[in-house]
Structures are given as structure tokens and as C-alpha cells.
Amino acid sequence: xxxxxxxxxxxxxxxxxxxxxxxxxxxxxxxxxxxxxxxxxxxxxxxxxxxxxxxxxxxxxxxxxxxxxxxxxxxxxxxxxxxxxxxxxxxxxxxxxxxxxxxxxxxxxxxxxxxxxxxxxxxxxxxxxxxxxxxxxxxxxxxxxxxxxxxxxxxxxxxxxxxxxxxxxxxxxxxxxxxxxxxxxxxxxxxxxxxxxxxxxxxxxxxxxxxxxxxxxxxxxxxxxxxxxxxxxxxxxxxxxxxxxx
Numbered sequence: 001x002x003x004x005x006x007x008x009x010x011x012x013x014x015x016x017x018x019x020x021x022x023x024x025x026x027x028x029x030x031x032x033x034x035x036x037x038x039x040x041x042x043x044x045x046x047x048x049x050x051x052x053x054x055x056x057x058x059x060x061x062x063x064x065x066x067x068x069x070x071x072x073x074x075x076x077x078x079x080x081x082x083x084x085x086x087x088x089x090x091x092x093x094x095x096x097x098x099x100x101x102x103x104x105x106x107x108x109x110x111x112x113x114x115x116x117x118x119x120x121x122x123x124x125x126x127x128x129x130x131x132x133x134x135x136x137x138x139x140x141x142x143x144x145x146x147x148x149x150x151x152x153x154x155x156x157x158x159x160x161x162x163x164x165x166x167x168x169x170x171x172x173x174x175x176x177x178x179x180x181x182x183x184x185x186x187x188x189x190x191x192x193x194x195x196x197x198x199x200x201x202x203x204x205x206x207x208x209x210x211x212x213x214x215x216x217x218x219x220x221x222x223x224x225x226x227x228x229x230x231x232x233x234x235x236x237x238x239x240x241x242x243x244x245x246x
Contacts, residue, residue, distance in 0.1 A: 023156045025202030025224060032227035036070050039232035044077040047239035053139070053246050054111045055080045056104060060121025060145075060226075061163065063090050068120065071229040078239055080116070083107055090122055091166045094175055097129035104134045114139035116242050120229050121145050121203065128183060135188035140245035142194045142238055144228040145201060148183055149208030156203055186213040192245040194219065196234045201225040217241070 036042050055075055059067045065084040072082045085100060107115050116139050119127030124146015131138050147154055155163070169175045187193055193216040197209040203225040210218040221233035228234050 020205045021202045023202045029224040029226035033230045036230040041232045041235045048243035049079045055116040056083045058085045058119040058123030096126045101133040108137040116140045118142045140192040145225045147204040147208040154205040154208035194241040
């Protein structure tokens with residue numbers, strides 16, 4: 001992976017050089033959520049607007065659609081038709097991949113056009129799974145801080161311990177192996193891919209949240225992992241990526 005990252009212009013130092021950012025970094029997320037309303041981009045100013053293309057948004061670990069309220073509001077303001085994941089408490093990515101793959105097919109049939117998928121954190125794992133199952137129904141995939149690397153090495157130990165306690169696939173070796181293998185595969189051709197990440201990430205080492213495949217575009221922004229869904233810089237780059245893939 002290091003060689004692939006170097007070829008993409010991303011420095012190929014050891015994943016844990018300088019250490020993983022502390023989880024305490026995420027305490028700043030509350031302020032970021034509160035401040036997003038003071039940025040013009042939140043109101044759709046200065047970014048391209050769409051023509052009602054469908055977007056499915058997927059929350060992170062233990063999150064719900066409520067955690068994506070600001071993101072969904074922003075996407076609606078720039079004229080996307082936003083579909084919620086209907087996830088109440090995100091802890092079972094394997095089940096959500098199956099369920100939301102069917103939902104993407106329904107949205108595609110209803111709208112008559114391909115669907116954009118945006119996944120935050122664990123939502124990235126679900127989003128990639130959907131892309132592999134629905135290559136003909138997905139227009140683009142955008143990740144906000146989603147770990148694509150060896151999550152057992154790169155995710156904060158406290159978060160990983162919590163996940164081991166409540167995520168069913170951790171107790172199913174075959175299921176976990178399959179998901180690891182699929183995460184390492186490039187997405188199907190034709191799906192435009194954007195990975196928005198932060199080096200200030202206190203949940204996962206930032207090097208695990210970039211995609212080294214040639215078709216992916218990796219974009220660094222300042223801010224916390226938790227509040228990437230309420231990040232003005234992420235909003236700007238996401239709007240540009242979605243518009244370019246429309």
C-alpha cells in the first residue's frame with residue numbers, strides 16, 4: 001500500500017510514524033458542528049448546484065441519519081435529491097450492505113438515473129460494498145474519513161474494542177475475511193471515487209482513510225473525523241466531486 005500511495009503523490013512513510021492522533025482530538029467536533037452554520041458554503045454559496053440527482057448518505061459507526069442532518073441539508077440546498085439510509089444505530093455493516101443495495105436499485109428505478117453514494121466513517125465500508133453489488137446503478141462514491149486499510153491496526157483501540165463488542169461480523173471470521181478482501185479491491189470501473197480525509201483524525205490513522213487506486217481522488221481537509229459531515233472544506237470538495245460525476 002505504501003508504494004501505491006507514493007505513486008499517487010502521498011508520502012510513503014510508515015503508517016504509525018509519529019503515532020496515531022489521540023481520540024481526545026475528537027472533542028473539537030462539537031464546536032465544528034456548531035460552527036458549520038456560519039460558513040457560506042453551508043447555504044450553497046460558492047459551490048456548483050445540481051439538477052436533482054439522487055444521493056444516498058450513510059452514517060458512521062453507531063450513527064443514524066440524524067448525525068447527517070447538516071450534510072443532508074447542505075446537499076438539498078445545492079439541489080440534490082437526498083435519500084436517507086434509514087439507519088437508526090449503525091452497528092451491522094453487512095446487513096446494511098444487503099439492505100441498502102436493494103434500496104439503491106429502487107432509487108435508480110424510481111429516478112431513472114444513477115445514484116451518488118456518500119459514506120461517513122463506517123458508512124464507507126457499506127458504501128463500497130454497495131458499489132461492488134450495484135456497479136450499474138452507482139454514479140459516484142465519496143468517503144468522509146472511511147477506513148479502507150487494516151482497521152484493526154489503524155482504528156483507535158478504544159473504538160475498535162467497542163466495535164468488537166457490538167458489530168456482528170467481528171464474531172464471524174468468514175464474513176470478516178470477505179469484507180477485508182472486498183475493501184482491498186478497487187471499485188468497479190465507471191464509478192467516480194473521492195476520499196476526503198483529515199490528518200487530524202482521532203478515530204483512524206489518516207493513511208487508512210485514503211484510496212490508493214488510480215481512479216480515486218484523495219483530498220485532505222482540516223478538522224476532526226467525527227465532524228467531517230459538518231466540515232465546510234469537505235462540503236466544498238464534495239459538491240465539486242458530485243457535480244463532476246453527474
